[in-house]
Amino acid sequence: MVKVGIVGGTGYTGVELLRLLAQHPQAEVAVITSRSEAGLAVADMYPNLRGHYDGLAFSVPDIKTLGACDVVFFATPHGVAHALAGELLAAGTKVIDLSADFRLQDAEEWAKWYGQPHGAPELLDEAVYGLPEVNREQIKKARLIAVPGCYPTATQLGFLPLLEAGLADTSRLIADCKSGVSGAGRGAAVGSLYSETSESMKAYAVKGHRHLPEIRQGLRRAAGKDVGLTFVPHLTPMIRGIHSTLYATVVDRSVDLQALFEKRYANEPFVDVMPAGSHPETRSVRGANVCRIAVHRPQDGDLVVVLSVIDNLVKGASGQAVQNMNILFGLDERFGLSHAGMLP
Ligand SMILES: NC(=O)C1=CN([C@@H]2O[C@H](COP(=O)(O)OP(=O)(O)OC[C@H]3O[C@@H](n4cnc5c(N)ncnc54)[C@H](OP(=O)(O)O)[C@@H]3O)[C@@H](O)[C@H]2O)C=CC1
Numbered sequence: 001m002v003k004v005g006i007v008g009g010t011g012y013t014g015v016e017l018l019r020l021l022a023q024h025p026q027a028e029v030a031v032i033t034s035r036s037e038a039g040l041a042v043a044d045m046y047p048n049l050r051g052h053y054d055g056l057a058f059s060v061p062d063i064k065t066l067g068a069c070d071v072v073f074f075a076t077p078h079g080v081a082h083a084l085a086g087e088l089l090a091a092g093t094k095v096i097d098l099s100a101d102f103r104l105q106d107a108e109e110w111a112k113w114y115g116q117p118h119g120a121p122e123l124l125d126e127a128v129y130g131l132p133e134v135n136r137e138q139i140k141k142a143r144l145i146a147v148p149g150c151y152p153t154a155t156q157l158g159f160l161p162l163l164e165a166g167l168a169d170t171s172r173l174i175a176d177c178k179s180g181v182s183g184a185g186r187g188a189a190v191g192s193l194y195s196e197t198s199e200s201m202k203a204y205a206v207k208g209h210r211h212l213p214e215i216r217q218g219l220r221r222a223a224g225k226d227v228g229l230t231f232v233p234h235l236t237p238m239i240r241g242i243h244s245t246l247y248a249t250v251v252d253r254s255v256d257l258q259a260l261f262e263k264r265y266a267n268e269p270f271v272d273v274m275p276a277g278s279h280p281e282t283r284s285v286r287g288a289n290v291c292r293i294a295v296h297r298p299q300d301g302d303l304v305v306v307l308s309v310i311d312n313l314v315k316g317a318s319g320q321a322v323q324n325m326n327i328l329f330g331l332d333e334r335f336g337l338s339h340a341g342m343l344p
């Protein structure tokens with residue numbers, strides 16, 4: 001049994017970790033933290049988990065109890081893992097961070113986008129970017145894993161086959177992405193109110209979103225050179241889901257793109273390349289650790305349109321975090337992650 005600690009158990013990604021780990025045959029949640037709900041039983045806060053975590057209550061974060069775990073997930077705002085990861089690693093505990101604290105390799109760039117100094121630059125060299133479809137071998141040996149963001153997961157998985165094959169004009173890539181409102185977290189905010197979001201849709205951060213450098217970093221690795229990327233996120237009236245519509249210009253029209261994508265992801269348990277002509281829906285991945293992708297070439301021209309959908313809380317956060325844990329501990333990568341998507 002892998003002994004698990006979770007820091008930040010009262011947020012959306014924290015409860016999603018609990019939901020997924022409740023079905024995991026080889027993991028036991030021993031510690032779950034919350035400063036605001038310390039002392040409350042997990043089942044009293046989350047009635048859907050009654051019968052799964054009897055006897056487990058929230059506690060304030062404490063290095064001693066967390067350091068007795070095999071692995072600690074951080075489901076916390078940026079900066080929290082910076083403060084605690086070093087001590088946990090020194091105690092022999094592995095760290096899987098769902099926040100952005102260790103996603104960017106450059107501490108200066110992180111400070112620029114996150115508006116605060118990087119709190120643990122000495123750990124950056126050993127942090128592994130937890131996108132299994134790219135870094136599976138490094139994840140197996142890691143002590144510290146940075147789980148990718150939600151937009152970056154959907155966008156990178158959609159662009160990777162084209163870039164790795166050198167088939168796209170890398171000077172002009174476009175990612176037009178839509179997110180459900182749970183992407184903004186559970187904290188109270190006017191912009192997340194039902195009355196503000198339920199019958200409306202808007203773009204935001206067009207000038208520059210903090211996922212831009214993260215996506216660019218991943219695409220640069222895939223292409224072997226810098227890429228020109230326009231990334232426009234939108235808030236849509238749904239609770240969960242990311243829909244990324246990706247545009248690229250192909251440099252060789254003779255290549256069978258459907259075959260290219262199918263081959264790239266043939267051995268990936270959590271990427272589903274749909275039949276040619278498909279239009280994946282976010283509801284088909286709701287609750288599931290799956291990225292569904294469809295590739296189109298309208299009018300057989302040189303423009304490629306890739307449609308990529310995930311559940312932001314599962315493949316975009318907690319599911320991907322559990323997938324990383326499974327790889328790290330040599331377990332079946334699918335443990336805890338067998339849920340199908342939900343229709344309707
Ligand atoms: N929502 C999403 O779709 C995605 C989120 N992420 C990232 O995952 C992380 C968590 O997101 P989400 O679950 O939405 O966030 P929430 O705002 O919903 O929850 C944050 C949690 O962190 C705890 N927390 C806050 N401050 C501290 C602190 N200083 N020390 C310890 N615990 C703290 C809170 O509990 P308490 O205050 O009681 O201690 C709460 O349980 C974020 O970094 C987010 O960017 C990544 C991908 C997708």
Ligand SMILES: CC(=O)N[C@@H](CCC(=O)OP(=O)(O)O)C(=O)O
Pocket residue numbers: 098099100149150151179180181182183184185211233235
């Ligand atoms: C809809 C919405 O607000 N989405 C969030 C992104 C999701 C997220 O939390 O990602 P990080 O872990 O990288 O911060 C945003 O745009 O900031």
